[in-house]
Amino acid sequence: MKTQDRSSAIAKKSVAAGPAMGDRLPVPPRERKPALAALAVLLILVGALGATTLVIQAGDRVEAVKITERVPAGQPVPExxxxxxxxxxxxxxxxxxxxxxxxxxxxxxxxxxxVPGTVLVGEMLTNEETLGSDQVLVGLSLSAGRYPSGLSTGETVAAYHVGRDSGEGETVTGPTGTLVDRARVHTVEGAASGGDRLVTLRVSASDAADLARAGATGDVTLVVVPGSAD
Structure with missing residues (x-):
């Protein structure tokens, strides 16, 4: 009986100790993810395509205009x-x-x-005439005979201070001479066939006061001159 009891005790200990050290638990098969592999390949292809595109674009160059000297707004761009x-x-x-x-x-x-170093783009330019920093617009109401026939926008004129008829057969005189050597005609309003016309000139700010004063008394006469206004 003692021998059987001893054998039973040994058997119970073996069962309690579990499987032998050499026996391993089964490992489940690794799950494959083909979608991730395809995504990785796609990213590699996209990167290679982007790099190729940059290289191709770097080779496509065009000649553009670069500014080498300061040019104020409203002034022509010289060569x-x-x-x-x-x-x-x-x-x-x-x-x-x-x-x-x-x-x-x-x-x-x-x-x-x-400013120097600027690569010129179309948005920096305009074909509409703008005023420079030292220029102003002066409006003149001129009667027939005070302006040339056919006067039009864009022409260059000289403005002279001359006497005028008082309406009683007398000539009102005052300081005479050149008010403005060169002025650009900004706008011309009124009937082209004759009569009073409103002429707006673009002039230097230093000439504006004398020109406006003479214009208010009707003592201004315009003469077309060649060339373009400064």
């Missing part, structure tokens, strides 16, 4: 103030082509101050 520069072609940027530089000086003026 001495520009140079050619190579830039990467970009449809989103409206560069001014170097081949259009002659048209730039003739037809456009900057709407902002241009």
């Amino acid at each position: 001495s103030a520009i140079a050619a520069v190579l830039v990467a072609e970009d449809p989103a940027v409206n560069y001014v082509p170097w081949s259009s530089r002659s048209q730039l000086e003739q037809d456009y003026i900057p709407s902002v101050d241009l």
Whole structure:
């Protein structure tokens, strides 16, 4: 009986101790994720395509206009103030082509101050005449004979202070002479066939007071002169 009891006790200890150390639990098979692998491949392809595109774009360059001297807003851009520069072609940027530089000086003026190093884009220019920092507009009401026939916007005129008829057969005289050597006609209003016309001139601020004073008394006469206003 003692021998059987001892054998039973040993068997119970073996069962309580569990499986032998050499026996391992089964490992479940690793789950494969083909979607993640496909995504990784796609990202690699997209990166390679982007790098290739950048290299190709870097090779597409165009000649644009670069500013080399300061040009105030409202003043023409002289040829001495520009140079050619190579830039990467970009449809989103409206560069001014170097081949259009002659048209730039003739037809456009900057709407902002241009500083050296600026690559010129279309948004910096306007074909509408703007005032310089030292210029003003002066309006003159002129009777027939005080302005040339066919006077039109954009012409350059000289303004003279002359006497006028008092309406009683007498000539009212006052200081005579040149009020403005060169002024640009900004607008002309009134009948082109004759009669009173309202003419607005773009002049230097230093000439504005004398011109306005003479205009208020009707003592201004305009004469068309060649060239463009400063």
